[in-house]
Amino acid sequence: MVVLNRIYTRTGDDGTTALSTGERRRKYDLRVSAYGTVDETNATIGVARLHTGALAAIDAPLARIQNDLFDLGADLATPETGEALAYEPLRIVPAQVELIERDIDRLNAGLKPLRSFVLPAGSPAAAHLHVARTVCRRAERLVVELSGQPGEIVSPAAVKYLNRLSDLLFVMSRVANAAAGGDVLWVPAAGRGG
Template structure:
């Protein structure tokens, strides 16, 4: 259980922050950037949820995703070690990825196949879901870069999760755009 009585500690005033292991790193460290971007995606998803009152099942799905994003942040802020005992640190697990795939399939079953790229627009809910999707893609890029950095690693399920999440957010945006019928289609060269 987390207990936060005092919000400011002054320990970051020197430009460092603490990882889940207690190690101090620069606030611009790639690991910190990755879990910071996950937090940003979570905040964008919170705004999207403000527009999902007419979609209670989708809102509940996104609430679960927000909780998962905190799990992902915890995973990222605690660098894995070679001798880490299972369950010693909170990690994204394959079952969370599978759940996203099930959600994608369920939502996508109600959508017509795409015949064009779509613009990140439409209803307010769709626009905010698209914003969360693009932030999620940035988190994925940072996580992959971190995983390819010497002496760093990121668990494969964490990378799979963020990749699948951006797919879910894309499908969810289409879903709230009148099940895809209100998608705003890209018209190549329309402004020439």
């Protein structure tokens, strides 16, 4: 159980923060940046949900995903060290990735095939889902970079989760735009003038 009676602790005033294990790291540490960007992804999804309430096929999975992203943040904030912990750390599991894949397949089945790239535009819901998608891709890049660092272990399920989530957010943006008149398509060289 989490109890937050006091919001400020002053322990980070020296530019460090504590991981779940108690280890302190600089606030710009790659692991901290990775789970911080997962948190940012979650916040952008929260903003997108201001516009998805009427789209239950999108909004319900997004509520579940926001909880999953807290799981992912906890996973990343608890590095595997090979040493036993006094508790079972929360980890992303393959079943969470599989659920996102089912969401993608279900939502994509009702969409027209793409014959062009789409612009990150359209309805407010779609535009915010595109922002969430790009922040999610940044989180994925940081997590992949972290996994390549000596001594830093990241589970394959965590990387897959972010990869699939960005795909799902793209599909959801298309569903939102389909409900509002359709995708905004890229027109190559449109800005060159005539």
